[in-house]
Amino acid sequence: MTRHLPVVAVTTAVLLAAGCDSGPDHAPPQRTSAVPRSSPGAGGLELPAHAHLLVPETAGDSDLALRRFTPEQGTYTIYARCTGKGSVTIVDEDRPEEEPNRVACNGVVTVGRVYSEVEAQSLRMRVRGGAATWRVAVVNGERDM
Numbered sequence: 001m002t003r004h005l006p007v008v009a010v011t012t013a014v015l016l017a018a019g020c021d022s023g024p025d026h027a028p029p030q031r032t033s034a035v036p037r038s039s040p041g042a043g044g045l046e047l048p049a050h051a052h053l054l055v056p057e058t059a060g061d062s063d064l065a066l067r068r069f070t071p072e073q074g075t076y077t078i079y080a081r082c083t084g085k086g087s088v089t090i091v092d093e094d095r096p097e098e099e100p101n102r103v104a105c106n107g108v109v110t111v112g113r114v115y116s117e118v119e120a121q122s123l124r125m126r127v128r129g130g131a132a133t134w135r136v137a138v139v140n141g142e143r144d145m
Helices: 007-015
Strands: 035-037 053-060 075-084 087-092 101-103 110-115 123-128 132-140
Touching: 075 087, 075 101, 087 132, 123 132
Parallel strands: none
Antiparallel strands: 035 053, 053 132, 075 110, 075 132, 087 101, 087 123
C-alpha cells in the first residue's frame, strides 16, 4: 500500500528553499529542549485562526523528533521558520530513503502542504553545519499557503 501520494514533489517544491548552509552536514545529532507554544509570540508562526494543531508550535536549536500525529483526512500543513547559520531540514523518520525537506534560514515562514495516507506520521527536525534555531507547527488538513 502506498503510504504517501505525490508527497515528495509537493513538499520538496514548497519546502525547498535557499537553506542556510554554512558548513558541512556531518555534525553529530544533538537533543535540545523544545518549547511548545500554543499562541504565536515574538517570532511566532502566525498560524491560521481556529486551526486544529497536530503538533503544537515548537522551537529548538538542534535535532528533535516531533510528536507523532495522524492527519484526519490524509492532508496536513507544515509551518516552519529558521534563523541563523547552518542547515535545517524536516525528515520523515518512517521513510529515511526520501530526501529531507529544507527550511529556509532567512526568518521567513515556510509553508508546505503534505498529502499522505491517514496513518501515524513521524517527523524530525535536523540541524547541520552551524548554529540555527527553528520553529515548527503542524496543522490538520489543507490550509492556505
